[in-house]
Amino acid sequence: xxxxxxxxxxxxxxxxxxxxxxxxxxxxxxxxxxxxxxxxxxxxxxxxxxxxxxxxxxxxxxxxxxxxxxxxxxxxxxxxxxxxxxxxxxxxxxxxxxxxxxxxxxxxxxxxxxxxxxxxxxxxxxxxxxxxxxxxxxxxxxxxxxxxxxxxxxxxxxxxxxxxxxxxxxxxxxxxxxxxxxxxxxxxxxxxxxxxxxxxxxxxxxxxxxxxxxxxxxxxxxxxxxxxxxxxxxxxxxxxxxxxxxxxxxxxxxxxxxxxxxxxxxxxxxxxxxxxxxxxxxxxxxxxxxxxxxxxxxxxxxxxxxxxxxxxxxxxxxxxxxxxxxxxxxxxxxxxxxxxxxxxxxxxxxxxxxxxxxxxxxxxxxxxxxxxxxxxxxxxxxxxxxxxxxxxxxxxxxxxxxxxxxxxx
Numbered sequence: 001x002x003x004x005x006x007x008x009x010x011x012x013x014x015x016x017x018x019x020x021x022x023x024x025x026x027x028x029x030x031x032x033x034x035x036x037x038x039x040x041x042x043x044x045x046x047x048x049x050x051x052x053x054x055x056x057x058x059x060x061x062x063x064x065x066x067x068x069x070x071x072x073x074x075x076x077x078x079x080x081x082x083x084x085x086x087x088x089x090x091x092x093x094x095x096x097x098x099x100x101x102x103x104x105x106x107x108x109x110x111x112x113x114x115x116x117x118x119x120x121x122x123x124x125x126x127x128x129x130x131x132x133x134x135x136x137x138x139x140x141x142x143x144x145x146x147x148x149x150x151x152x153x154x155x156x157x158x159x160x161x162x163x164x165x166x167x168x169x170x171x172x173x174x175x176x177x178x179x180x181x182x183x184x185x186x187x188x189x190x191x192x193x194x195x196x197x198x199x200x201x202x203x204x205x206x207x208x209x210x211x212x213x214x215x216x217x218x219x220x221x222x223x224x225x226x227x228x229x230x231x232x233x234x235x236x237x238x239x240x241x242x243x244x245x246x247x248x249x250x251x252x253x254x255x256x257x258x259x260x261x262x263x264x265x266x267x268x269x270x271x272x273x274x275x276x277x278x279x280x281x282x283x284x285x286x287x288x289x290x291x292x293x294x295x296x297x298x299x300x301x302x303x304x305x306x307x308x309x310x311x312x313x314x315x316x317x318x319x320x321x322x323x324x325x326x327x328x329x330x331x332x333x334x335x336x337x338x339x340x341x342x343x344x345x346x347x348x349x350x351x352x353x354x355x356x357x358x359x360x361x362x363x364x365x366x367x368x369x370x371x372x373x374x375x376x377x378x379x380x381x382x383x384x385x386x387x388x389x390x391x392x393x394x395x396x397x398x399x400x401x402x403x404x405x406x407x408x409x
Contacts (some may be wrong), residue, residue: 002376020160020224022249023166024206027147027214029233030075035250036152037062038073039233049151050144052101058140060148065236067243077141077148087133090118093143102147109150109217116318117212120189123321130295142209149213156346157251161217162225162263165195169205172264185213193266193320193338201241215318220263227253255347262344266320270333271300273308282310283330290326293320314341347371355402357384357395362403 021035037043044061050060051302055081065074092116097107122129132156134142153161168191172179182204183191190211199205230253237246280297287295292313302308311331313323317340324336346365353362360380365373376399385392 016159016255017157017224017230017254018160018162018227018255019153020162020164020251020253021214022164022224023206023214024164024199025049025201025237025241025244025246025248026167026207027248028076028207028237029142029149029209029211030214031237032149032210032213032246032250033145033152033235034062034073035077035235035248036149036252037075037233039156039231039250039252042045042202043075043157045155046148046152049102049106049155050148053100053143054096054149055140055143058144061146065235065385066246067236067240068245070245072236072245072247074238075148076237077144080218081141088139089131090114090129090134093134096143097147102151103154105191106147106150106154110147112280112327113146113150113212113216116190116216117208119321120208120212124189126259145209145212148373150217153217158252159239160219161214163218164224165197165222166191166211166214167199167201167205168196169203170198171202172206173204183211185207190215193317194218195264195317195340198235199244202243203239203241216319219316220265221317222264223262224251225255225262227251227255227353229253230344262342265314265341265343266317266338267312267314267341268320268323268327268336269287269310269312270327270331270336271302271308271310272331272333273302273306275309275332280309280311280332284324284329284344285312286326287323289314291315292323323327333382350408353403353406355399355406357388357399360384360399360403364407370405371407374400374407376400376403 021032037046038272043060047060059078061076061078063074065072073297093379094111097111100107106285118132119131121132121134123131171181171182174181175183178184183206184204187206189209190208191206194215233250235248237248239246284295292315294314295313298312300308300310312325314334315323320338327333327336340343346367348363348365351362351364352359361377363373363375364371364375376396381396381399382392385395389393
């Protein structure tokens with residue numbers, strides 16, 4: 001009998017560990033890190049990982065505090081005077097991450113967060129990403145906050161991040177360019193496409209680093225997904241807010257395999273009536289490269305009876321800006337629209353099974369732990385059919401039958 005299973009993905013059996021951040025009074029990089037420490041992440045292990053950064057002159061402290069009626073953990077990054085530098089560029093920060101000995105996955109996520117920060121600042125000021133010079137965000141403590149948040153998630157074993165709606169705050173705060181409205185322009189740009197709420201508090205509740213971390217890493221925003229809670233952590237902010245405990249709450253747990261997971265995605269679309277059909281192939285490729293989860297085209301009749309095409313792409317909330325940019329660059333459109341959509345997904349995994357035609361990757365979907373679809377990768381099926389001079393349909397039918405038999409044996 002052929003060998004059954006060669007490899008499972010991280011989504012095997014429909015369960016995964018997630019972190020859900022409940023942000024009633026906002027979010028900052030140190031609050032994210034503190035909530036994960038409070039939920040059980042070993043602060044000594046966090047310090048040891050952060051020490052892999054080529055940065056000197058800082059110290060990470062953690063202590064228990066009270067915020068209103070709540071006990072919480074307060075994490076501070078103490079930086080000596082010599083280590084202060086407020087004007088690093090994106091290239092400087094990416095070089096720090098790249099030359100560190102951190103795990104590749106940590107480097108990649110931290111780099112993605114800082115790149116989104118640079119893109120947000122570039123859009124606000126109308127300059128190229130490469131010319132952006134971070135002020136406070138480029139300081140040692142901000143780099144530790146962002147990287148520490150990513151490391152803490154890794155130490156917690158969180159495979160996905162989900163976030164509540166974020167309170168935007170209000171009023172004015174001082175900055176390098178004088179007083180600016182809250183949320184600051186860069187933070188507001190990062191929050192585009194993300195659910196926000198006005199709680200009436202006139203203060204800066206969401207910092208640029210907090211917004212960048214959560215909007216970059218979140219796979220959904222809004223309601224808490226169904227999960228079995230293993231730990232809850234409370235991270236304290238620096239300010240004392242009137243009538244509101246300044247805390248961020250983190251739930252760590254496993255998603256339930258009982259049903260498909262629910263999430264919020266954005267539907268980004270535009271309608272075009274004056275573009276060559278040859279250009280759609282490149283457009284679709286670029287949309288997927290920019291983070292689209294799905295792309296499809298629909299024919300429509302537009303004004304004056306003109307035939308047109310609706311281009312629709314689905315994405316996680318933080319990628320809608322990237323998709324909008326592709327639509328503006330690769331099509332003739334002058335306007336892009338988007339809206340939130342709720343969707344449920346079956347738990348899925350990629351397995352490699354040894355069939356009568358050899359090893360073939362299969363996409364396997366489960367509902368409540370029960371296998372409902374077993375689909376061989378079509379590109380591999382087509383390759384095998386060409387190599388063996390067989391009809392593709394014959395190889396596909398045989399592969400499906402082998403896959404179901406092997407997985408149910």
